[in-house]
Amino acid sequence: MDEKTTKRRSFLGVLLAAPWVALLGARWVEARPAKSQAVPLCRCFVAGFQYHQGRTVLPELVEGQSLVLQREPANPHDLLAIAVHTATGSKLGYLPRQLNEIPASLMDNCRSLAAVITSVARDAPPWEMVELEIRLG
Numbered sequence: 001m002d003e004k005t006t007k008r009r010s011f012l013g014v015l016l017a018a019p020w021v022a023l024l025g026a027r028w029v030e031a032r033p034a035k036s037q038a039v040p041l042c043r044c045f046v047a048g049f050q051y052h053q054g055r056t057v058l059p060e061l062v063e064g065q066s067l068v069l070q071r072e073p074a075n076p077h078d079l080l081a082i083a084v085h086t087a088t089g090s091k092l093g094y095l096p097r098q099l100n101e102i103p104a105s106l107m108d109n110c111r112s113l114a115a116v117i118t119s120v121a122r123d124a125p126p127w128e129m130v131e132l133e134i135r136l137g
Helices: 003-021 053-059 101-108
Strands: 039-045 065-070 080-088 091-093 115-119 130-136
Touching: 003 080, 053 091, 065 101, 080 101
Parallel strands: none
Antiparallel strands: 039 130, 065 080, 065 115, 080 091, 115 130
8 A cells, every 4th residue: 555545544534533532422432342343433322312212111221232223314303313222122212413423424334333231320310321332343
């Protein structure tokens, strides 16, 4: 690979990462997984938890539980919306709007994203009850 290509790839990597770094509330996961594992992207709280089925299924939610991410490109409030569901189909809410641009782009380009619950705080405000980690791969 020549020097121009290397510089271009480095620049594009920084450019794609910049919006994520600037966001408040997202914490980067520092672990570097083996090549066969999913790559952690960031952690965030489920937005809109109190407006969907979150409180109904809250007693069943546990750390380490897999969640399903579903793009909603026809969502009238956010064209980049990504809904968060339990494996049984209960809608918990959405990825925060400030964080959904890159995951939506990845999903729209047929990249597989998953989510796992990293913490459940039943006594926290609704917008901080469920924290999840978004993973690529």
